[in-house]
Amino acid sequence: MIQVRFFASLRxxxxxxxxxLEAVEASTIGEVWEKVAAGKERxxxxxxxxxxxxxxxxxxxxxxxxxAFFPPVTGG
Amino acid sequence: MKIKxxxxxxxxxxxxxxxxxxxLDPLYAGQYGAATVFSGTMRDFNEGDGVTGMLLEHYPGMTxxxxxxxxxxxxxxxxxxxxxxxxxxxxxxxxxxIVLVAAWSAHxxxxxxxxxxxxxxxxxxxxxxxxxxxxxxxxxxxxxxxx
Numbered sequence: 001m002i003q004v005r006f007f008a009s010l011r012x013x014x015x016x017x018x019x020x021l022e023a024v025e026a027s028t029i030g031e032v033w034e035k036v037a038a039g040k041e042r043x044x045x046x047x048x049x050x051x052x053x054x055x056x057x058x059x060x061x062x063x064x065x066x067x068a069f070f071p072p073v074t075g076g
Numbered sequence: 077m078k079i080k081x082x083x084x085x086x087x088x089x090x091x092x093x094x095x096x097x098x099x100l101d102p103l104y105a106g107q108y109g110a111a112t113v114f115s116g117t118m119r120d121f122n123e124g125d126g127v128t129g130m131l132l133e134h135y136p137g138m139t140x141x142x143x144x145x146x147x148x149x150x151x152x153x154x155x156x157x158x159x160x161x162x163x164x165x166x167x168x169x170x171x172x173x174i175v176l177v178a179a180w181s182a183h184x185x186x187x188x189x190x191x192x193x194x195x196x197x198x199x200x201x202x203x204x205x206x207x208x209x210x211x212x213x214x215x216x217x218x219x220x221x222x223x
Contacts, residue, residue, distance in 0.1 A: 008133055008205035009216040047203075052138035054201075068135060074217040075134070075163065075204025076116055076175050076195060 002026065002061055004036050007070035010046070023063035030057030032067050045072050077151060079143040080162045081134070088115040088162065088176040095160050100180060104157050110184040112191040114177045120170035122208060122217070129209035132165045132174070138203050139163075146197040150179065153193070154186040161194060163204065196223055 002025075005018040019036045026032040029048050048055050049068040061067060078095065080086075092113060100108060120127055147159050162176040177198065179190035199220050206217040 005135075007135055007203070008207070049135075049138060049203075052135070052141050068138070070135070070203060071205065071216070072219055073199075073201065073203050074206045074220050075132070075202050076199035076220065 001063065002032060003066045004032060005066065005068040007068065009071050010043075010069055013040075023061075026061060028057060029055055029059045029061055029067055032061060033057070033069065043071070046070075047072065077144075077147045077158060078160050079140055079147065080160075081136075081139060082162060082164045083166045085168070085172055086162060086164065086176075088113070088173050091160070091162050091176055092178060095178070100158060104180070107182060108157050108180040109182050110187040111178060111180050112184070112187040114175070114191050114195045115173060116175040116195070118168055118170050118172045118174055125208075125210050127170065127208045127210060129167060129169055131167050131207040131209070133205045133207065134163075134165050135203035142202045143198065146194055146201065149197070150190045150193050154179075154181065154190045156181050156186065156190055159190065159194060161198065163198070163202070165204070 002021040002023055004021060006014045011017060021032060021035055026035050029050060033042050047070050050059050050061060051066055118130055143161050150159055157180040160178040164174050177191055177194040179187045181187040208215055208217060
């Protein structure tokens with residue numbers, strides 16, 4: 001399985017904390033987005049992480065990975 | 077090199093004092109000629125609106141990982157004795173401390189540069205998000221203010 005997580009304003013827009021995908025359903029982070037976003041276009045400023053490291057849409061994913069999508073960070 | 081995520085209010089000056097006493101002094105008493113601090117506090121205004129409260133969300137695990145990375149990068153770049161980062165999460169009120177970064181070194185120059193690096197990198201890379209509560213409604217902060 002691939003665990004998918006959404007944070008902050010994106011979580012509210014998606015209406016859920018995350019999702020689970022079978023590993024065969026997506027081979028990159030970009031494909032994960034297409035599977036879980038229900039047709040929603042990927043925002044230009046969307047940030048992505050694989051296993052808690054910043055990544056891009058072409059980053060490969062495999063069984064056991066955690067993929068997160070979130071808006072620009074605003075801490076500090 | 078210490079990272080702390082706080083779910084309740086903290087006092088940055090108490091954190092500094094405690095860290096110096098418990099960690100710095102046993103190792104480096106007499107060696108740190110400079111300690112630089114950035115302390116960030118919640119404002120009661122933003123973009124022309126009054127702000128009555130703020131919810132600070134983060135990505136547990138990734139937050140610690142990135143604050144650790146940033147601290148490590150600073151340690152590799154400058155001749156530091158130690159660094160400390162404390163960041164608040166959860167619901168907070170105006171005037172509550174949000175963040176503390178501190179750097180200790182033998183001399184002030186590198187301590188200033190390292191503290192500046194820590195806070196700017198934290199603001200651009202650590203996965204925290206602010207949601208402001210206004211007199212009417214609430215809103216996510218879209219971008220941090222420029223340095």
